[in-house]
Amino acid sequence: MSIKRILYVLTHEISSDKKELSLLLALSAGQDSTCLAFFIIMYQKLLYSEKQIQVGIIYCQHNWNTDSLNKANYLDSWLTLLKKLKVNVTFYSCIPSNPIATEAESRKWRLNLFNRVAKKYNYNFVLTGHTLNDEVETFIMQQFLRGFVQKEINTPVRNKNYLQPLTWIHRNEILEICSYWQFPLFADSTNKSILLPRSRIRLELFSILKAFYNPQIENSLKQTIQTQKEQYYSSKEHELSIHLFHSNNKIVLNRLKLNKLPLKTQKLLWRQCFETLGVFNIGFYWIEKCLFYSQRKKEFIFYFIKNIQLEGSAKWLILSKNQN
Numbered sequence: 001m002s003i004k005r006i007l008y009v010l011t012h013e014i015s016s017d018k019k020e021l022s023l024l025l026a027l028s029a030g031q032d033s034t035c036l037a038f039f040i041i042m043y044q045k046l047l048y049s050e051k052q053i054q055v056g057i058i059y060c061q062h063n064w065n066t067d068s069l070n071k072a073n074y075l076d077s078w079l080t081l082l083k084k085l086k087v088n089v090t091f092y093s094c095i096p097s098n099p100i101a102t103e104a105e106s107r108k109w110r111l112n113l114f115n116r117v118a119k120k121y122n123y124n125f126v127l128t129g130h131t132l133n134d135e136v137e138t139f140i141m142q143q144f145l146r147g148f149v150q151k152e153i154n155t156p157v158r159n160k161n162y163l164q165p166l167t168w169i170h171r172n173e174i175l176e177i178c179s180y181w182q183f184p185l186f187a188d189s190t191n192k193s194i195l196l197p198r199s200r201i202r203l204e205l206f207s208i209l210k211a212f213y214n215p216q217i218e219n220s221l222k223q224t225i226q227t228q229k230e231q232y233y234s235s236k237e238h239e240l241s242i243h244l245f246h247s248n249n250k251i252v253l254n255r256l257k258l259n260k261l262p263l264k265t266q267k268l269l270w271r272q273c274f275e276t277l278g279v280f281n282i283g284f285y286w287i288e289k290c291l292f293y294s295q296r297k298k299e300f301i302f303y304f305i306k307n308i309q310l311e312g313s314a315k316w317l318i319l320s321k322n323q324n
């Protein structure tokens with residue numbers, strides 16, 4: 001993996017016409033975000049004559065496992081190194097006011113914190129070190145562990161200013177870069193605990209799939225995810241044009257516009273509508289029902305599971321949730 005290519009991707013991801021740019025990097029001390037930190041610093045140094053780039057590094061010390069203290073010490077030495085290199089970086093080390101018990105809670109806490117710090121100090125972008133493997137593992141969790149980890153895999157506080165510039169690189173390639181450049185790393189013991197669903201997928205499921213079926217399983221899945229994402233974003237664009245009204249318990253759609261969209265897009269849109277009302281992973285059967293009813297020109301009312309109903313008239317379709 002060439003450094004040039006990574007810097008090229010970074011430049012594209014962080015495309016901004018502004019002369020001044022400020023980036024907040026979420027550093028966990030793991031290999032991926034450490035590697036990203038060094039790339040950002042390189043990017044800052046290389047572009048210094050064209051752009052003024054402010055770099056902030058945020059580390060959240062959630063203390064939900066015993067490694068956190070060691071990590072904090074490790075980060076101190078990392079910072080000393082940055083000072084030696086005369087790098088202009090602002091560092092934010094954050095500790096929760098109350099103890100956090102689980103990984104899911106600490107994740108929620110730190111995402112909120114990233115947003116707050118970015119807003120307060122005017123950072124244009126928040127960058128995380130997610131890799132191709134993280135995306136693939138999340139995909140598997142969404143497919144097979146529905147409901148159980150729904151809260152963990154949904155990231156409600158994210159917004160478009162979140163960048164994940166390493167999602168096209170395999171974790172092993174990052175490790176190679178880190179070893180080659182001898183970046184300081186911290187091995188988080190929780191990454192090895194099969195009690196966490198994500199680690200179990202990585203350490204057990206993928207190792208079996210790789211050994212017996214497809215050594216490139218992550219890359220193959222990544223392509224599927226990419227196609228899904230493209231469909232999702234194109235349906236998001238359509239969504240804006242057919243939504244007339246939209247709240248947590250009611251969505252009004254323009255039936256005529258909806259019926260002009262390709263079937264695939266209509267299906268995705270219905271799925272998104274259910275998700276807006278808090279119903280995730282709606283079955284194919286119900287989506288087919290929506291397609292069937294949206295073709296009907298007569299007035300109708302159809303009751304779904306979970307207090308959801310679909311009402312239709314010649315022009316409108318109203319998907320709503322009964323609160324009682």
Ligand SMILES: Nc1ncnc2c1ncn2[C@@H]1O[C@H](COP(=O)(O)OP(=O)(O)OP(=O)(O)O)[C@@H](O)[C@H]1O
Nearest residue numbers: 026027028030031032033034058059060128129130
């Ligand atoms: N405690 C934390 N403080 C700040 N950012 C974090 C923290 N934990 C995770 N992140 C951010 O979220 C990304 C993905 O989180 P994940 O739990 O997969 O990290 P990790 O595997 O422990 O470390 P890394 O991704 O750096 O190898 C990290 O790359 C980092 O950008």
